[in-house]
Amino acid sequence: MTASIFEQGMPQTSANHVALSPLTFIERSASVYPDYPAVIYGDIRRDWATTWERCRRLASALKKRGIQAGETVAVMLPNVPAMFEVHFGVPLAGCVLNTLNIRLDADAIAYMLEHGEAKVVLVDPEFADVIAQAVDKLDDKPLIIDVADEAFYPGGKSIGDVEYESLLAEGDPDYPYRLPDDEWQAISLNYTSGTTGRPKGVVYHHRGAYLNALGNLLAWGMSQHPVYLWTLPMFHCNGWCFPWVIAAMTGTNVCLRKVEPKRVMELIAAEKVTHFSGAPIVLNGLVNLPEADKSVIDHPVKATTAGAAPPAAVIAGVERMGIDVTHVYGLTEVYGPVTSCAWRESWDELPLEERARIKSRQGVRYPMLEAACVADPDTLELLPKDGKTMGEVLMRGNTVMKGYLKNPEATEAALDGGWYHTGDLAVWHADGYIEIKDRAKDIIISGGENISTIEVEDALYAHPAVEEVAVVARPDEKWGETPCAFVKLKDGCADVSEAELIAYCREHLAGFKVPKTIVFTELPKTSTGKIQKFVLREEARNL
Known part of the structure; x- marks a missing residue:
């Protein structure tokens, strides 16, 4: 068959086709706004030029230590500056970032390190004991890097071969990094909770991370230079892709080692925080603070919440405090949130409680998700938009995982019929908004x-x-x-x-x-x- 005239004499070259990767976001911010604030953590104040240099030093140092492209670098860190930096430094070295849940025990961590074949582990002193116990169970010992935090966790235990700042000193600030040749290349590995057996390793690719980051900022209507408070764990779905979002928007990362409602309110006021995210429990903690601990919010603040369906009463309570809430929904297998309760002006005049009830729905798909529906999980037949008929939420698009690491059977089952099967049961309303009614296992x-x-x-x-x-x-x-x-x-x-x-x-x-x-x-x-x-x-x- 003769090629169309539009396919002749116009080859795909490096001039007109580049693999999509969120790594380009930080390079742009550092070159366009080098002196703008990037990271705040206690007395630490770093701009984008400095942060970009540190990320390149990390990538360079890993390569000098013999870590090869395609190998896994695991991290056991709270929301400290290094946790933001690894989201760029590790993939800049061509490696795959595995952020570990900081509340897991040694057996679970050991399984993940072995299953993911981690060659390096970065560890905060608070979690030194559990990492030491986990590594002791491994035959192939990884390089351990201590990430000290003398300001907020002084005198912590050291178990590593080198401390993080010393490692960065080994690296080249002008390291000639390369973007991935193929945007399907893995950027990160995230393990599921494993409540019904061994946790599964969900693999993200550069294209999905790039697109879901853009989906977040579009769904939230985020403007340039946001000030983002890290109440959401960066280990969870790579912080719902927000490390890459904040780099794309040249925002400020306000790091927070531990989520304490009173401290959250203090930072919102002191740093003029514009955005934060978290599970409903985070919002509930703010609502139930004593009135004396609720700082006056005198500037626009937006919050996204997900992880469980937020009660309407909690949304209403937070909005009374002056925080505008957007409910989003997603799963580890889809890079975090991929639907939102997109707001309509016609709802503005409704009573607060009614607005909160509407906001508690999971809503409609992100701009970067190709499709989301409520269907019969066996026949894949779309169910009526009657707000009553319950079916499974199915999704497809570029922000669905590559698959489960070393588990082709589970990958095939999850992606059966050309859809990702969420396991969540929902109804579809007449306006096209999805409302989760339960997990299939919870009904x-x-x-x-x-x-x-x-x-x-x-x-x-x-x-x-x-x-x-x-x-x-x-x-x-x-x-x-x-x-x-x-x-x-x-x-x-x-x-x-x-x-x-x-x-x-x-x-x-x-x-x-x-x-x-x-x-x-x-x-x-x-x-x-x-x-x-x-x-x-x-x-x-x-x-």
Whole structure:
């Protein structure tokens, strides 16, 4: 077949085709705005020129230490400046960045280091013991690099072959880095939580990281030079791709070692923070601060929240504080958030509580996601947009993972039929907005009726005494399963009883959805603020 006239005499060359990579973002910011602030952490104030130089030094030093392109560099770090720098320095060396969950135990870390074949581990002194225990289990020992933090974690333990700043001193600030030859090349490795077995290694490519970074800033309407507070762990989906977003927008990274609601409010005021992200638990912490600890917010502040469906009451509480909330939704397998509850002007005049209810929906796809739908997971048939018919959320596009490392069977299953299967159950509203009703594994089937745990949780969150709640299934001889609510009460509300909350639910829910059991307790959480429902399911089974 003869090629079209548009395919003749116009070859793809280095002049008209470059592999997409977020590494170009930092190079541009450093060249256009070299003196603009890039990183703030206590007394540390670094501009983009300095940060770019440090990233190139890191890449150069890794190469001098014998680390080859395509090899894995793991990091066990909180949200400190080095954690931002590795998002550029490691892939500049052609290596793959593996950010480790800082709350995992030695066995889990050892599995990830071995499975990902890590050649290097950067470690913060707070996690030196767990890394030492994990590495001790490995036959092939990686190079260990200590990342000291004398300002905020003085006197920490050293277990490394070299300290981070000394390593950077070995590197060339003019290191002649190369962008990837192929944008399909891996940029990072992120492990899933592994609550139902061994964690799976999700592999991201440069193209996906580039596009989802752009998707974040477009969905959020982010303008140049934002001031971004790191309340979201950078180890989680590479900080939802926000290290690359902030580089693209020449923003300021306000690093925060530990998320404490009072400190968050102080930094918002002191550094004029414009944006931050986090799970609903982060927002809930701000809402429940004593009034004396709530700094006056006198400038525009925006927050994105995801990780679990945020209760409308929590969104309303944060917006009363002067923080505009955007609800986003995604998973590790899609680079973090890929849908948002895109706002419509017609909703502006609605009462706050109604606006918050609308914002609690997962919304519509990002500009950079090709498709998202609610469908029958077996037939892939699209379900009606009636707000009632429940199906699985399916996605496809350039911001879906390459696949699971060394696990072709799981990769094939997850991408079956040309769609990524999220495992989340949702309805589709007439306006095209998706609303998650539950994880497939979390739905409660009581007497043949499906009960959304999220719906029950929303009802309980609306009670003025409830600070946190999680609902799971409790086995029942008659009904099969019934809702069991684990509740943390607000300070000063210890007199609220199980009977009172059940009666409250009866006023707001259909009878079969009302919890039959309420347990007052602290809720177990992951390091990203997600409530560990698998722990609570086991407790409910043992009640």
